[in-house]
Amino acid sequence: MSSISSATQRGWLRSLRTFGLSVAAIVLGLIAGYSLLRNPSRGGLSEQASVSKTNASIDHEDNGHEEHDHSGHDHSGHDESHSIELNAQTRANLRLQVQEVQATTYTKYVEVPGIVTQWPGKTHVAITSPLTGVINAIYVSRGQLIRSGDPMFRLRLTHQDLVQTQEAFLTQLGQLDVEDREIRRLSDIASSGAVPGKTRLAREYEREKLLAGIRAAKQSMLLHGLTEDQINEIERSRTLIRELVVRAPWVEEDNSLHHEALGAVSSRMAGAPEAEFAAMQPPQMIHDDHVHIDAEFVVSELDVHRGESVTAGQRISQISDFSQLLIEGQAYQRDSKLLRQAATTHAEVQAVLSGHEEEAEVISGLNVIYIGNEVRTDSRSLAFYVGLKNQVEHDENRGRQRYVSWRFKPGQRLTVRLPVSKFNNAIVVPRDAVAEEGPERFVFVENGDHFDRVPVEVMARDSLQVAIRNDGQLWPGQRIASRGAHQLQMALKNQGGGAIDPHAGHNH
CATH class of the missing domain: 2.40.30.170 (Efflux pump adaptor protein, beta barrel domain)
Structure with missing residues (x-):
């Protein structure tokens, strides 16, 4: 009885093991099938699925091609590997400029x-003080444009020699007036014989001595820097000159400075501003074909200040033409x-x-x-x-x-x-119109909304222009990019998928 039970138990165990192995095999099969469905590359898709995917791709490409409308572009004559399309925005970003090709003469420099x-000797003119004195007024400022005869400074005279010369001049003028009256009186009574003729002759000799002294005093004052107008004013008014106006010089045809560069006496300078400005107007000059009265200068330097004491010959300003x-x-x-x-x-x-x-x-x-x-x-x-x-x-x-x-x-x-030399019948373009790549040189010809790259032969070049041989690659009437050729070359290489050389188009 026990022996039958043992056999039955062993059979049951074999059946249970067989069942478990079958279940495990089924589970593994299900897992493998599911993996094939999730990863078709490992096991492959069915022919129907593959065809469906291919057809879908073709349909998608056809639809994409139909969505892109090329009706607005004329691609006739374009080689996409040597042509680049630019819209208005790109042109503006590149600051692109075009010019018409012309055959002309190129000068090499x-x-x-x-x-x-x-x-x-021409540009700068030094203005010096004609006499010793004190700067009372400055009528110009640095950078100002002035003309010949315009007032620049007012100078209060303190030159002792000039003062003494003026005093002597006035004294001699007074003595001359006395002698003239005495000679007239003697002339009236000479006919009666009451006065000897030698007395009158002695007075006339004395008058000649006074005239000689007056002439010498005038020359001395001219050497001191006074003008003839000022001397005549002293003689007329019988007063000493206390102030004078330094004016911009007149320039003669030989580029020399006119010696009448000082203005008239300035004893009326203490009046109202308008009257003062009127008094500052340049004196009327004697017409002389050798004198330019319309010379213009810029006050480039001011070397003195108001109230400053200056000596004769000291530079007080510089004017420039x-x-x-x-x-x-x-x-x-x-x-x-x-x-x-x-x-x-x-x-x-x-x-x-x-x-x-x-x-x-x-x-x-x-x-x-x-x-x-x-x-x-x-x-x-x-x-x-x-x-x-x-x-x-x-x-x-x-x-x-x-x-x-x-x-x-x-x-x-x-x-x-x-x-240096000249090249006739050359196409001359700006330097920025030529792009470089190794030994090759290119220009970009405008063709509608495209720019076509055209190889050219460079005969000569400088920092501004390039002379291109007129060999038929370009012809007059075409329009090329006159600047930005280097950027167009880089964009064209990028469009073709080539590596961009950042140094292309530049000389080092």
Whole structure:
């Protein structure tokens, strides 16, 4: 009985183990099937699912293509690998400019450094005190524009020699009046014979001595700085001059200063301001073809203050005429031949005013005035000078005072361009119109809303322009990007997926 029970128990256990293994196999199968469904790449999709996915992708691409409308673009003649499309916003961001291509003559220049300088002997004029005295009034201010004859200073005279000369002059004038009256009296009674003729003759000799002394006194006062008008005023009024007005000088044709630069007597200066200003007006000058009465100066320096005592010959101000300046260039030994050639043939020289590249200002129509005679030991350069005609860039009136600012100022640095040679029938474009990539050079031609990159051959170039060979790659009438070619080149490479060289288009 026990033996039957043991056999039954062992059979039950085998059945239970078999059932468990079957259940485990079913569970593992279910798990594997579920994994295949979640990861088709591991087990593959059915052909129907694969076809459905492919069709869906094709439909999506077709729909996307239909949504993009190319009807507004004309792509005829465009090679997308050498053409870039720009909208208005992109053009504005690039500050893109275009210009029409023209075949012209290109002049090659050698560029040397230069600086704007004064014209020695012409630009600056020193105003000195004609006599010893005290500055009572200053009628000008620094930076003011004045004309010849305009009042600058009022000087109270304290010069002892001049005072003594005036006193002697007045004394002799009084004695001359006495002698004239006595001679007239003797002339009236000479006919009666009551007075000997030698008495009258002695009086006439004395009169001649007084006239000689008066003439000498006049010359002495002229040497002291008084004018003939002032001397005549002393003779008429029989009063000493206590004050005088220092005026801006007249300039003659030979660039010399006119000696009648002092104004009339200023004994009426203590009146009202309007009367004072009227008295300050320049005296009427004698018409002389050799005198310029319209010279203009800028008060560049004021060296004295009101109430300051000055001596004869002391500089009290400096006035400047900036209408004509010089450019001092520094040529090197290798450029000396070009410099002599430019000076001999009066060839046109250019100057480029320093500044931002897009603001570079080219000054044309210049000529070499003269070449220096010494080579600088430090830089081994030879100085030469180019004439520069100036222009007023700002003019402002403040009451009776006028202030101006000149376009070119001494001290400004620039580049002087000496002509070397010429290329005829060349296409001349700005330097920024040419992009570089290795040995290749390109320009971008406007074609509708696109810019097509065109390879060109560069014959010569300088800091401003490039001469391109007129070989049919470009032709007159086409419009190219005159600036921003480097940015267009970088954008085109980026569009094609190539790596961008940040140094492309630049020379180092």
